[in-house]
Amino acid sequence: MPQFSTVEYVIQRGAQSPLIFLYVVDTCLEEDDLQALKESLQMSLSLLPPDALVGLITFGRMVQVHELSCEGISKSYVFRGTKDLTAKQIQDMLGLTKPAVPVHPARPAQPQEHPSISSRFLQPIHKIDMNLTDLLGELQRDPWPVPQGKRPLRSTGVALSIAVGLLEGTFPNTGARIMLFIGGPPTQGPGMVVGDELKVPIRSWHDIEKDNARFMKKATKHYEMLANRAAANGHCIDIYACALDQTGLLEMKCCTNLTGGHMVMGDSFNTSLFKQTFQRIFSKDFNGNFRMAFGATLEVKTSRELKVAGAIGPCVSLNVKGPCVSENELGVGGTSQWKICGLDPTSTLGIYFEVVNQHNAPIPQGGRGAIQFVTHYQHSSTQRRIRVTTIARNWADAQSQLKHIEAAFDQEAAAVLMARLGVFRAESEEGPDVLRWLDRQLIRLCQKFGQYTKEDPASFRLSDSFSLYPQFMFHLRRSPFLQVFNNSPDESSYYRHHFARQDLTQSLIMIQPILYSYSFHGPPEPVLLDSSSILADRILLMDTFFQIVIYLGETIAQWQKAGYQDMPEYENFKHLLQAPLDDAQEILHARFPMPRYINTEHGGSQARFLLSKVNPSQTHNNLYAWGQETGAPILTDDVSLQVFMDHLKKLAVSSAC
Amino acid sequence: MAGLYVKPGNKERGWNDPPQFSYGLQTQAGGPKRTPLTKRVAAPQDGSPRVPTSETSPGAPPMGPPPLSSKASRPPFVGSCPPSSMEPTNFPVVESEILLEDVLRPLERALEDCRGHTKKQVCDDISRRLALLQEQWAGGKLSMPVKKRMALLVQELSSHQWDAADDIHRSLMVDHVTEVSQWMVGVKRLIAEKRSLSSEEEANEEKSVATAEQNQTMPGIQHDP
Numbered sequence: 001m002p003q004f005s006t007v008e009y010v011i012q013r014g015a016q017s018p019l020i021f022l023y024v025v026d027t028c029l030e031e032d033d034l035q036a037l038k039e040s041l042q043m044s045l046s047l048l049p050p051d052a053l054v055g056l057i058t059f060g061r062m063v064q065v066h067e068l069s070c071e072g073i074s075k076s077y078v079f080r081g082t083k084d085l086t087a088k089q090i091q092d093m094l095g096l097t098k099p100a101v102p103v104h105p106a107r108p109a110q111p112q113e114h115p116s117i118s119s120r121f122l123q124p125i126h127k128i129d130m131n132l133t134d135l136l137g138e139l140q141r142d143p144w145p146v147p148q149g150k151r152p153l154r155s156t157g158v159a160l161s162i163a164v165g166l167l168e169g170t171f172p173n174t175g176a177r178i179m180l181f182i183g184g185p186p187t188q189g190p191g192m193v194v195g196d197e198l199k200v201p202i203r204s205w206h207d208i209e210k211d212n213a214r215f216m217k218k219a220t221k222h223y224e225m226l227a228n229r230a231a232a233n234g235h236c237i238d239i240y241a242c243a244l245d246q247t248g249l250l251e252m253k254c255c256t257n258l259t260g261g262h263m264v265m266g267d268s269f270n271t272s273l274f275k276q277t278f279q280r281i282f283s284k285d286f287n288g289n290f291r292m293a294f295g296a297t298l299e300v301k302t303s304r305e306l307k308v309a310g311a312i313g314p315c316v317s318l319n320v321k322g323p324c325v326s327e328n329e330l331g332v333g334g335t336s337q338w339k340i341c342g343l344d345p346t347s348t349l350g351i352y353f354e355v356v357n358q359h360n361a362p363i364p365q366g367g368r369g370a371i372q373f374v375t376h377y378q379h380s381s382t383q384r385r386i387r388v389t390t391i392a393r394n395w396a397d398a399q400s401q402l403k404h405i406e407a408a409f410d411q412e413a414a415a416v417l418m419a420r421l422g423v424f425r426a427e428s429e430e431g432p433d434v435l436r437w438l439d440r441q442l443i444r445l446c447q448k449f450g451q452y453t454k455e456d457p458a459s460f461r462l463s464d465s466f467s468l469y470p471q472f473m474f475h476l477r478r479s480p481f482l483q484v485f486n487n488s489p490d491e492s493s494y495y496r497h498h499f500a501r502q503d504l505t506q507s508l509i510m511i512q513p514i515l516y517s518y519s520f521h522g523p524p525e526p527v528l529l530d531s532s533s534i535l536a537d538r539i540l541l542m543d544t545f546f547q548i549v550i551y552l553g554e555t556i557a558q559w560q561k562a563g564y565q566d567m568p569e570y571e572n573f574k575h576l577l578q579a580p581l582d583d584a585q586e587i588l589h590a591r592f593p594m595p596r597y598i599n600t601e602h603g604g605s606q607a608r609f610l611l612s613k614v615n616p617s618q619t620h621n622n623l624y625a626w627g628q629e630t631g632a633p634i635l636t637d638d639v640s641l642q643v644f645m646d647h648l649k650k651l652a653v654s655s656a657c
Numbered sequence: 658m659a660g661l662y663v664k665p666g667n668k669e670r671g672w673n674d675p676p677q678f679s680y681g682l683q684t685q686a687g688g689p690k691r692t693p694l695t696k697r698v699a700a701p702q703d704g705s706p707r708v709p710t711s712e713t714s715p716g717a718p719p720m721g722p723p724p725l726s727s728k729a730s731r732p733p734f735v736g737s738c739p740p741s742s743m744e745p746t747n748f749p750v751v752e753s754e755i756l757l758e759d760v761l762r763p764l765e766r767a768l769e770d771c772r773g774h775t776k777k778q779v780c781d782d783i784s785r786r787l788a789l790l791q792e793q794w795a796g797g798k799l800s801m802p803v804k805k806r807m808a809l810l811v812q813e814l815s816s817h818q819w820d821a822a823d824d825i826h827r828s829l830m831v832d833h834v835t836e837v838s839q840w841m842v843g844v845k846r847l848i849a850e851k852r853s854l855s856s857e858e859e860a861n862e863e864k865s866v867a868t869a870e871q872n873q874t875m876p877g878i879q880h881d882p
Contacts, residue, residue, distance in 0.1 A: 039834040046830040046845060071778075126849065130782050133842040272666035272677040279683065279831060467699040505695055516694050520724055526696040543694065547673070559723050572726040583694060585663065588675055589682070597666065597675035606673075615700075641700055 006389040016382040019294070020122060020176035021048065022055040024163045027142040028152035029183040029269070033242070036270035037181060038136050040278050045133060047282035049290075050126035055166070056135065059159035060142025060152065061188070065094060065166065066135060068123045074135060079162060081155025084190040084222075087229070090165035094121065121166060150196045154184055156248070157191020157222055160237070160255070164226050167235050175294025175378040176235045177261070177342065183241075183269070185248040191222040193248035202246045205484050205492070219251040227254040231316045234295035234378075236261040236342030240278065241490075242269045249490040253497060260296075260314035260342030263497045264593050265490070277593040289380045293343040296377035300324070300336050303370040305395070306353050308336050312420045313349035314501045315340045326354045331424055343377060346503045346592070350420045367395045406449055409465045415472035416507040423481045423496055431484065435477055442473050446652035457649040474615070474644050475512040475529070486612075495546065498593075506545055513544040513613050518580050520572070530615040530641070536602070541580040542610055545595065548584050549609045552601035560601075615641040660802060660832070661685070680831035755804045757794045761787065763811045764847065771850045774857070779846065786843025793840070803833050810844070819852040 023041060027034065048054065056066045059081065067075040077094055079085070085093070123132075146152045163178045185193045185202055193215050194202040203213035230237055236259040241247040244267055256263040262281065266274040285291055297318065300308050307326035310333030318337040325336050330352040332338060340347065353371070370392040379385050396404045418441065426434045445466075452460040462470070476482065481499050484492045499510050517527040518539040527533040527540075534540065536554040543549075552560060556577075559565075565574040588597065600606035617640045661681045666674025764787055772780055793799055806829055813822040826845050829837050 039838055042838045042842075043830045043834045045842070046827050050849065130779075130786075130842050130846060133838065137839065266671065267674075268667075268670040270667055271671040271674045273671055273674055276675070276677055276683075283683070461702060468697060471697075471700050509695075512697065514694055514697065526694070526698050528698045528700060530700075541694070548675070562722075564723055568726075570723055570726055573723040576723075585676070587694070589678060594675050596671075596673040598673050645700070 006387065009386045009388075010379075011384040011386065016384075017171070017174045017378075018124070018382060019049070019052045019290075019380065020054075020167070020171055020174065021052060022057065022122065022163055022167060022176065022178045024057045024059070024159050024178060024180045025139070026154060026156070026159075026182045026184070027058050027060045027139060028146075028154050029141065031141065033183060033269045034139070034141055036268070036275070037242075038139055040269065040275055041136050042133050044278070044282060045125060045129050047279070048125050051124050053122040053124055054128070054132065055122040056132065057159055057163055057166075058139060059155050061144045061155060063155055063159045063162055065121060065162060067120045068128045068132060068135075069120070074131070079158060081153065081158050082189045084158055084161055085165070087165040087168050090162050091169035094166065094169075096166075096169045122170060149198050151184065151187050151194070151198055153188045153196060154182070154186050155189045156180070156182060156186035156252075157219070158189045160191070160223070160226055164230050164235070164237075168229060168233055171235075172233045173295070174234065175341075176233075177292075177294075178230065178235060178237045179240065180238060180255075181240045181269070182243070182247050184243050185246060186219070191219050191251070193219050193251050202248075203250075203489060205487075205489055208489060216251060219248070220254070223252045224254045224258075227258040228316065230255070231259050231339060231341055234339070234341050235259065236294070238262040238264075238281075238342075240264045240266075240269075240274065242266040242271070242274050244268075246488050246490040249493045249497075253493045257314055257497055257500065258316050260340045260347065260501075262342075262593075263494060265494045273594045273596065280592050280594070287381075291345050292380050294341060294378040294380075296340040296343050296375055298338050298340060298349065299374045300351060301372040301374070302353065303368075305356060305369050306371065307356050309333055309352040309354045310335075311338050311349045311351045312424050312500060313340070314342070314347065315349060326356075328354055330421060344592075346506065347501055348503050348507075350417050352417070352421070368392045369395055402449070406463060406465050411466055411469040411472070412504060412508055415469060415476070415511060416504055418473070419476050419481070419507070419511055420500060422476065423499060426482055427496070431482065434482060438473060438477065442470065443648065443651050445469070446648060450652055452649075452653045454655055455653055457646070457653050460649040460653055470645060470648060471641065472508070472511055474641050478638065479511060481510070498545070502545075509543055510545045513542050515614075516541045516580070516583070518576060520576065524579060524583070528615070529613065530617050531611075532617055533614065534610070539576065539580050540610065541583060542613065543587060543595075544609075544613060545591075547596045547598055547609055548587060549598045549600065549606075550580050550584060551607060551610050554602040557601035557603075617642060680828040683831075755808045757791065760794075760804070760807045760811050761791055763815050764790075764844065767814060767847055767851050771847070771854055774854045775850045779850070783843040783847050783850075786840040790840040790844075793836075799836055800833070803829060803836050814848060814851065817855060819848060819855075822848050 025037070025041070029037065045054070055068065058064045058066070061081050063079040063081055065077045065079070067077070069075070079093070142152060144153060160178070160180060163180075167176050167178065187194060187196045194200065195215075203216060207213045208216065227237065237255040238261040239249065239252055239256055240262075241249055241264065249263065249265065253263070255261065264274065264277050266277075268274070281292070283291055298311075298315070299320075302308060302324045307324055309326040310329050310331035312331035315332060315338040317332050317335040318339055320335050320337040322336050325334065331350065333352075338349070340349070370390065372391075373387075373389045375387045377385055377387070393408075396408075398405065418438070422434050422438050425437065446460070446462065449466060450460055450462050480487055480492060480495045487495070495510075499507060502510070513529060515527050515529045515533060516524050517533060517535075518524045518541065519537055524541075529542075534551070534553070537556060538553045539556055540551040540553070541548070542551070559573060560577065564570040565577055584597070588594065598606050598609055600609070616638055660679050662679045663676045663682065664679075665676050668674060768780060768783055768787065794804070806825055810822050810825040810829075813819075813825065823845070826841060826848065830841055
């Protein structure tokens with residue numbers, strides 16, 4: 001009998017609403033950045049289907065909503081960037097009237113019934129692609145001069161507010177993407193993150209810790225309000241932030257995280273990282289459909305013995321109570337239904353359950369628990385679909401059948417689920433508290449499932465089912481998801497955003513980067529993420545998900561410098577150098593977002609990307625204690641995996657715990 | 658068809674900018690795949706990192722050359738496909754010149770065909786962009802790959818292969834947006850208009866064939882004059 005099954009139903013009846021894309025574009029960019037962004041937007045018009053609706057809002061000091069028409073003259077509505085407006089005010093000012101027919105909440109708005117509302121600001125590609133191409137081509141930098149020592153006045157908060165209000169008023173309850181492109185932080189109006197004086201830097205983690213980030217709370221509240229409104233309407237918000245300094249992703253992250261929109265962070269719009277990542281949003285599957293879905297609702301149903309504690313991922317709660325909703329909340333709880341406005345094939349939600357055993361009743365022999373996931377969504381072909389997955393598992397008694405439970409343990413999934421919980425808590429709790437909580441969970445796991453003699457750490461063993469789990473926890477503790485002080489608040493928000501939604505394989509790569517070694521000694525092999533893996537005659541390929549690092553050992557680097565790869569009798573050396581490049585290319589070909597690509601060698605300044613990730617089994621502190629020197633020593637005071645494991649064993653076997 | 662190449666990223670704007678894949682390479686359904694790199698090594702339970710069997714002793718004088726290439730010592734690598742080139746496609750030895758007329762005439766003819774079927778303003782807009790294409794081509798502003806692919810596009814358009822022509826237009830917008838963005842949208846619209854005109858004509862043809870057949874196959878029924 002199959003252990004699980006997934007069935008998808010296509011709903012034939014009902015109007016199919018088109019996909020909607022609303023571009024919100026910052027014009028306070030440098031000339032070549034703006035030019036590159038304009039070209040990417042023009043290119044995207046060729047990638048969108050002909051009946052998709054598209055709209056344009058540009059902003060700088062003022063916010064301009066462009067009326068798209070096929071006639072000669074282009075018109076736009078201009079708003080001050082300092083004053084926030086309610087949805088109604090925006091809709092009135094844009095001349096949008098409420099539809100005469102009240103929109104049934106279960107039925108998506110039918111755009112063809114209200115041509116006068118949709119046609120002015122959101123038009124089908126096949127009608128206005130030529131005009132919009134010209135309009136984009138003619139976009140200028142924000143004309144307001146920026147004095148010396150100042151930042152440009154950027155009204156992101158109002159621009160986004162108008163975008164949300166526009167879609168709310170014209171296409172509620174229809175799949176839509178607001179795509180926000182920014183080249184710097186919001187500096188005026190609601191949602192501003194920093195003032196316009198350059199000498200006052202944007203907040204760092206240090207500032208936040210010392211409660212010295214004066215705009216943060218208010219700005220976050222502004223964007224949370226917008227994010228919730230967009231999510232309620234099934235609209236998702238993407239943020240494409242390209243700048244050398246921070247842009248306010250910390251305050252704006254709820255926009256992407258609550259709606260399932262994308263967050264892309266780069267140095268400039270004139271880079272392959274942005275251009276390729278942006279192109280990949282429009283990639284198609286084998287049937288020629290976009291790999292994106294909209295307006296999804298997920299419902300979880302359980303059998304009697306289980307309750308739903310919550311979900312962690314790019315979703316909002318639908319506040320649906322019921323008998324299968326647990327009182328203990330983990331993640332977004334208190335509900336058995338969530339809404340995910342933007343989905344792609346790698347989107348995941350982590351769902352947490354609680355086992356409830358009525359009055360310690362014995363588990364019936366052969367009893368099974370069951371869970372069903374029902375997802376309603378709008379497919380990119382505009383059809384509505386329902387996907388149902390049903391899972392059933394045998395119950396096992398924790399006292400007498402521990403071995404069964406152990407054998408069925410999925411340590412990879414467990415690591416990611418624990419990590420998501422940890423990162424979720426880290427957003428609202430103090431960092432050290434989260435680490436202590438994670439450690440306690442790990443110790444309890446070891447106490448329950450380890451084989452040991454009390455008070456004898458050396459006797460401690462874990463079965464194969466847990467062989468990687470403590471390592472995952474060790475690397476998680478050191479990861480940028482929980483250690484924030486090496487990154488800016490924006491960077492931490494960016495890393496956490498991707499961590500909270502990626503699939504299992506990619507999430508594990510983020511927790512514990514993959515390391516492969518290439519040498520003349522045999523085929524490429526995975527090696528320990530440890531300083532002992534860094535050797536002079538090896539090439540290493542490290543994948544952290546956000547970066548691909550190729551590192552040449554000292555000898556390899558010397559050979560390359562001497563040019564052996566160009567000599568025909570050393571052709572195998574040329575192949576050796578090429579092998580990691582080809583494997584890297586394979587990863588780069590598919591990954592979203594495009595990672596950074598670092599090609600470095602022993603002694604190179606960029607080698608720090610590798611050195612900071614590997615377990616520092618050898619540091620300047622213990623260098624001479626090892627005896628024979630193996631691998632590269634790391635200059636750090638971080639605890640090594642060995643020390644971590646030693647402590648873990650001590651605590652697990654101790655009867656005091 | 659569209660080139661399959663990878664070129665380096667923009668090192669001036671992003672020091673670790675990843676390489677850029679051409680449209681052709683991006684949309685490839687994925688040919689021979691190398692084994693995905695997803696394996697991990699469990700840390701030894703007793704705590705000490707394994708010492709690799711062979712290593713070079715540090716601090717020694719500079720190493721000798723790498724092992725000589727021979728059948729025995731060639732390292733097998735993961736995956737069986739040959740490494741794809743990191744260089745842009747090499748130019749062919751013999752380059753036949755692509756004439757502007759060979760590209761422009763068919764496009765103008767296609768536009769003429771559409772005049773009855775498409776709004777005047779749209780036709781004028783397309784015409785304006787074809788003029789821009791001509792100006793840029795004649796002024797030497799377009800690169801060889803662009804010219805080559807335009808020639809292919811025009812061929813597909815003339816053979817009524819709408820999807821193929823559309824795909825070429827997309828590949829040009831993705832790979833060469835700076836050169837083509839001003840006029841390419843006109844070509845795109847032209848393909849769309851020709852496609853809809855052609856399907857209308859087909860539909861009319863089918864209708865008239867059906868009525869002709871009806872008149873022929875039912876001689877016994879009297880038609881009203």
